Amino acid sequence: MQLTKKPLRIREMVVIVFMVIGLKGGDTTPALFADHAQNAIWLVPVVSFLCLLPPFLILMYLLKKHEKYNLVELIFHLLGKKLGTVLSLLLFIGGFVSMSVDMRNVMEELNYLYFPESPTIMIYAIFLGICIIIANKGLETIGSLTWALIPIIILTILAVMTVDLRDAVWQRIFPILGDGPKTILVDGISKSSAFLEIFLLTIAYQAFHQTKDFRIGIYTGGILSCILIVTFYAIYAMVFDYNTINNIAFLYQESTEIVSLGHFFTNISTFFMIGWLFSTFLRFIIFLYILCWIFGAIFEIKRFEGLILPVGIVSMILSLIPPSFSINELVIRETSLQIITPLFLIFPFLLWGTDRWKNRGKT
C-alpha cells in the first residue's frame, strides 16, 4: 500500500504494540505458561522477553541502517529474491498459524463463558466479519481506532488489577522458582514465539510519519507490554495457588469471578468483558492486517487489502480443525510455538550475517 500522507505517529504505534503484545496478559497464554511453570508463571515471560531482545535489537539495527526498507523489503534486499521469498513465507506461515490458533482460543473463551448457547461457528463468523471490515479500512483507521479505545481498555485493566489484588495473597508467589529454574528457562525460550508479533510489526516500519516514531513507539510499547504481562501473571499466581493455577483455562475471567465487591456487586465479572472484547477485536484486526501486508509484500501485491477476506476465512477454517479447546491450547499451540520459535530467534542473526558479508569489501 502506498501511504502518501503517513499520518501515524508515536502514540498510535505504542497502542498498537500494547494491544497486540500486552494484552496477552488477558487471553489464554498464561494458561499455557502455567501448565509447567506453575506459580513461577510470571518469570516465564521475563525469560521470553530477554531471549527475544537480542534478535529484536539486531533487526531494529538493520532496519535503521537500511532506512528505506520494511521487514520484507529488507529480507529481499539482503538475501536476494529466492531465499528472501522462502524466509518471508516461513515468517508469514509462523504468524498465520499462531493467529489461527489464538483466534480459536479466543472464540472458545467467548463461546464458553459469555455465549454458551450460540454455535461456535456463528460467533466466529460475526467476529471475523467485524475484523475483516475494519481491517479493510487500512492502517490509519486501525491506529486511530486503537488510540480512541485505549482509555476503556486501560480503565478495565486497572479495575481488574485493583479487584484482583483484594484477593491476592503475596506469599503465594513463593517458592519463587516454581517448578524449578530449568522448567522456567526451557518454557520461556521454547515458547518465546508467543510474542512473535513484535517481529511482524516491523513490516509497518515505513508507514509512520518518521521512522524514528516507529522505533520509539515499538520500544515504549514493548516495555509497557512487558510490564503489564509480568504484573498480570504475578497477580494470577497470587490469586490462585500453584496447584489450582494450572487447572484453570481462562485465568483473566476466572480471577474476576471469584471476587465480589460488597453485597451489591456480587457478580462483577461481566463488567470486565467489554474492555476485553474491544481489545480482542483490535488485536486480531491488527494481526490480520499485518499478516496480509506481509503476504502482499512478498508477492508484490500493491492493494493487499483484498487479501484480508481470504486470509481471514482460511485462518478460520484451519483453526476449526482441532477437536477441542484444551487440545488446541495445550497440544497444538504448544507444539507450533516450539517449532516456530527457532525461526524467529535465528532469522535476524542470519540477516545480520549476510549484511556483514555483503559489506566486507567496503570497509
Next chain:
Amino acid sequence: MRRLILILLFLQIALILTGCFDRKELEEQAYVISIGVDKTERDNIFRFTFEIANPEVGSSVSNVSTKEPAQEVVSVLGTDFLSATSTANTSVAKEITLDQVRVVIFSEKLARSKEFIHVIQSAPSTVDLKLNAQMVISKEKAEDFIRHNKPRLESRPHKYFQYMLDRARETGVIPDAPLVRFFQITEGDADLFIAPFASTAREPTDKYGAEDNYKAGEIDINGGNPTQFIGSAVFKEGQMIDTLTGEETRYTLMLDTTLPQQDILATYKDPLRPDFEISAKVQIDKAKVSIDYKKRGRSVIDVHVNAHLNVFAIPSTEDYMLDPRKRRILYASIEKQMYNKTTEMVKKSQEKYKAEPFYWSLHIRKEFLTIKDYEKADWSNKIFPNADVHLHIDVKSIEFGKTLRQSNIGKVRD
C-alpha cells in the same frame, strides 16, 4: 435504485441483531439462591436441593400479586450440579439459573464421606456457578436444612443468607469460606480448610458456654428461626474430619493472615471477680508469622498478635478505668486468657489433626526455591506437627466506651 439497495442492506442488519442465541428473558429465569447437596444410599449419586427465590416477593415494586411464596424448594437426584439442574427443570417451568447462588450447603454426612471430593470437583467446571459462593456444612441433611430454614424477618432468601453469614462472620464465630478457597487449600495439600457449620435442629446443651463456646444447634434460643450458624467444619485433604466451636473458630481466624479481620465481640473472665465476665469488642491486627525453618530438628514458629479492646460491660463494677493497678491486672489477665485459648487450639491442631487450619504454609514457602523442595520438606506431615510454636499476644490498648466510671453498686444498694 440505490436507496432500495440501502434499505435492503439495513434489513439484513436486523437479521444479525436478532440472532442472539443467548438471549435470556428475566421472566423465564428461576434464580437459585442456595444449593444443598446430600449423600444418598447409592455411591456417587447425590440429592441436590435447589432453593429458588421468587423475585416478586418483598420487592418494593410489586404490589398485588405477592400471594406467591417467597421461595420454592425442589430436590432431585443427580451426579453433578449441571445434570441436577436439568433434572430439576422437569418440575420447574422457568429455566433454572445458578448465576446467583450465594451458598452451597453440604450435609455433614456427605462432607465426612470420600465421595465429597467427587461432587465438589464438578463445581469449577460448572460455568454458571460462581466460585465466590460460600460453602456451608449443615449438621443435618442439607435438604432438611433448606426446608426448615424459615427466616421470619427476611422474607427474601438471598438477603437472609447474606446477612446471616455477615453477622456471624462479624462476631468471628464462622470463617469466610468461598468455594475457591476450598480448592486452593485442598489442592495446596498443606493446610486444613474450615467452613461454616450450621444447623436447624436444636439440641440445646444445658451448659452456658460463654457466648460462643457452642457448635451449631447447641445454643438455647427461644423463638425465631431455628437456624444457627456457629462453629466450623474442619477439612483435611478434601474430607471433613472434625468440628470446631465458635470460640475455637475465632482463635483460628485470629492466627490466619489471609482472612480479613473484623471487629469481633467476645467475653473474658473478670480477673478480680472470676464469677463475672467482661465483654468487649476486640479488634485484632493481622497476625505476623515468622518461621525459622530448620532442616533437621524442630522448626520454630513465632506468631505475633496485637489486640485492641473496647470494653463495654463490666458487670462486676470493678474500677478498671481509673485504678492503674487494676488496669494492669486486666491487661495481663486478658492476654493470658487469649494466650491459653490460642495455645490450646495450636496444640489441638498439632496433636489431634497433625495439620493446621491457619494457612501458615504460606509463610514457610519463601524458604524454598522450587515447589519440589517445598513439597519434599512436607509442611503438613513433617514440619508443622514437630515445630515449636511461640505465641506472642499483646493487648495494645483497652478503651472503656462511653462511661467514665462504673456506678458504685454498693452505694446504690444502700
